[in-house]
Amino acid sequence: DAKTTQPNSMESNEEEPVHLPCNHSTISGTDYIHWYRQLPSQGPEYVIHGLTSNVNNRMASLAIAEDRKSSTLILHRATLRDAAVYYCILFPYGQNFVFGPGTRLSVLP
């Protein structure tokens, strides 16, 4: 299974941008990069995904390195509601998701 590496935890101040890193050095050309988050006592929530180009949606931005061996999820203005575990997942074509331990993001008021 294609693997990702994320920091165990990060802290951010409210209303500041947050950059959540993810390393995936064994990524292959057909692997999609997915990000999900899980708020306390809730199911995982889809955030964003991309293949090669940077992506933006209403929740976040995804910056993908040129060699695709790393990516960064960007929350432009953190709110208390963004406190969650963030999962970076590679979705290999023909295979299925493997959720790692993710990054626990704390947002300080």
Next chain:
Amino acid sequence: DAGVIQSPRHEVTEMGQEVTLRCKPISGHNSLFWYRQTMMRGLELLIYFNNNVPIDDSGMPEDRFSAKMPNASFSTLKIQPSEPRDSAVYFCASSLDRPLGQYFGPGTRLTVT
């Protein structure tokens, strides 16, 4: 949109009993996934359906677990007989197509005593 609907939200049962978890995916989605989450093992994919056909059930822990998808709007995950180690939160998710984002239901918290 109603999102992915799961029932029941909570289930408490005794060891040896049969448990059936239900899922209604988002209308129009052709991929459905069942996951299990525990503190020890995190989120694990159990089985994946595409167009109502089971594609990969390699994550199903053992023969006590079975899943069906009789039509595009309904799926079940059955555990028979249940054991205490099956206690977990079970999530159902659906996606429009396999490589696209998955949308998760609220989960069913199963407790087997």
